[in-house]
Amino acid sequence: MAKDEKLMVESLCSMLKIRAVGPENDGTGEGERGDYLVALAKKLGFGFVELLESKDPRVPSGRRPNIVIKVKGVTDRNLFVVTHMDTVPEGDLKAWKYPPYEPKLADGRIYGRGSEDNGQELIASLFGLKALLDGGVKPECNVSLVFVSDEEHGNTHGIDFLIDKGIFKKGDMTVVPDHGEADGSAICVVEKSIAWVNVEVIGKQTHASTPFHGVNALEVAARYMISVVDELRKGFGEQDQLFDVPVSTFSPTKCDANVPNINTIPGRQQFAFDFRILPDIKIDDVMAVMKSIAEKYESSYGAKINLSFVQRADAAPRTSIDSEVVKRLSAAIEAVRGVKPHPLGIGGGTCAAPFRRIGIEAAVWSTIPGVAHDANEFANIKDIVADAQVYALLFAGKNVQRA
Numbered sequence: 001m002a003k004d005e006k007l008m009v010e011s012l013c014s015m016l017k018i019r020a021v022g023p024e025n026d027g028t029g030e031g032e033r034g035d036y037l038v039a040l041a042k043k044l045g046f047g048f049v050e051l052l053e054s055k056d057p058r059v060p061s062g063r064r065p066n067i068v069i070k071v072k073g074v075t076d077r078n079l080f081v082v083t084h085m086d087t088v089p090e091g092d093l094k095a096w097k098y099p100p101y102e103p104k105l106a107d108g109r110i111y112g113r114g115s116e117d118n119g120q121e122l123i124a125s126l127f128g129l130k131a132l133l134d135g136g137v138k139p140e141c142n143v144s145l146v147f148v149s150d151e152e153h154g155n156t157h158g159i160d161f162l163i164d165k166g167i168f169k170k171g172d173m174t175v176v177p178d179h180g181e182a183d184g185s186a187i188c189v190v191e192k193s194i195a196w197v198n199v200e201v202i203g204k205q206t207h208a209s210t211p212f213h214g215v216n217a218l219e220v221a222a223r224y225m226i227s228v229v230d231e232l233r234k235g236f237g238e239q240d241q242l243f244d245v246p247v248s249t250f251s252p253t254k255c256d257a258n259v260p261n262i263n264t265i266p267g268r269q270q271f272a273f274d275f276r277i278l279p280d281i282k283i284d285d286v287m288a289v290m291k292s293i294a295e296k297y298e299s300s301y302g303a304k305i306n307l308s309f310v311q312r313a314d315a316a317p318r319t320s321i322d323s324e325v326v327k328r329l330s331a332a333i334e335a336v337r338g339v340k341p342h343p344l345g346i347g348g349g350t351c352a353a354p355f356r357r358i359g360i361e362a363a364v365w366s367t368i369p370g371v372a373h374d375a376n377e378f379a380n381i382k383d384i385v386a387d388a389q390v391y392a393l394l395f396a397g398k399n400v401q402r403a
């Protein structure tokens with residue numbers, strides 16, 4: 001693998017020079033970056049390189065590319081590694097040490113937008129599979145590397161598009177390198193449910209010197225907010241040690257402005273909660289508690305409390321820690337990195353969830369510094385090389401001795 005280090009770095013840098021931001025962020029999409037990767041895969045010697053394009057009139061080319069690079073294995077089992085080509089925008093240019101689309105090598109790192117998220121793992125999986133080609137080793141399973149579009153904004157033209165096309169089947173295995181830790185030891189197998197709940201309290205505006213002529217929406221909102229977090233934390237306090245935050249979290253977050261002046265009792269107050277809920281707890285049960293507290297405050301204060309979801313993502317079924325994909329990936333990580341991998345649950349959504357929902361084992365893993373979406377995003381070159389080795393071992397499986 002070390003012999004390919006220079007080529008890996010060059011390939012990643014060439015890819016990062018091509019901006020691949022989706023239309024929601026005023027980007028032109030992944031078309032040009034996709035063309036580069038198809039050409040690269042062919043140059044590296046891959047025979048099966050398929051382009052599956054989702055139509056999207058919002059980008060100049062009218063297409064969002066998805067690339068599948070496939071190598072047949074000894075067995076019929078299918079193993080996918082799914083990485084994404086798109087990136088978030090660069091944000092404030094002044095915050096960058098180096099220009100985000102002119103990748104810079106410094107201190108063993110590659111700086112640039114999309115270097116960690118998700119360029120590093122895209123290139124590592126590609127060169128991990130190339131190592132088998134070069135060594136004349138047939139993978140144990142049919143291996144497909146899938147480079148998708150539209151991961152940063154909803155997956156419509158990427159993962160969901162490919163699922164609709166029937167690319168993935170029940171019983172397949174998937175690795176989604178979309179999250180990770182700096183030592184490469186964490187394999188994420190489950191996520192919490194996410195609920196963002198907007199709360200609108202309608203009271204009655206009046207002069208602050210005569211508060212009893214109105215209904216103070218801010219005061220009702222404040223009392224309601226505290227009651228909700230107290231009740232939910234008490235009522236849903238279960239723990240699951242698989243998660244780095246082992247409890248459900250119930251947090252008031254955004255609060256909208258109400259009146260511009262101090263001497264008016266506000267008649268309307270709006271704020272929101274962010275809930276990350278352990279997968280064994282139902283979002284509906286949490287909402288039932290919120291509603292019953294709302295009714296209590298409505299009748300005692302004469303206010304109206306409207307609850308609505310801004311986002312609701314019920315947790316997908318977990319991938320078993322004894323599943324084939326977790327066992328195989330753990331063995332490869334341990335052999336390359338010398339760390340004992342541990343299963344993990346996380347509070348944010350990952351792109352493994354759509355796979356888990358259709359009965360596909362999905363393990364989320366990578367070795368990353370944790371600077372995705374930041375200014376000065378970077379990837380460690382040694383991580384790219386070591387992760388490529390992990391992929392090579394994972395793909396070879398029992399055929400590793402023949403290398």
Ligand SMILES: [Zn+2]
Nearest residue numbers: 088117152372
């Ligand atoms: Zn991202």
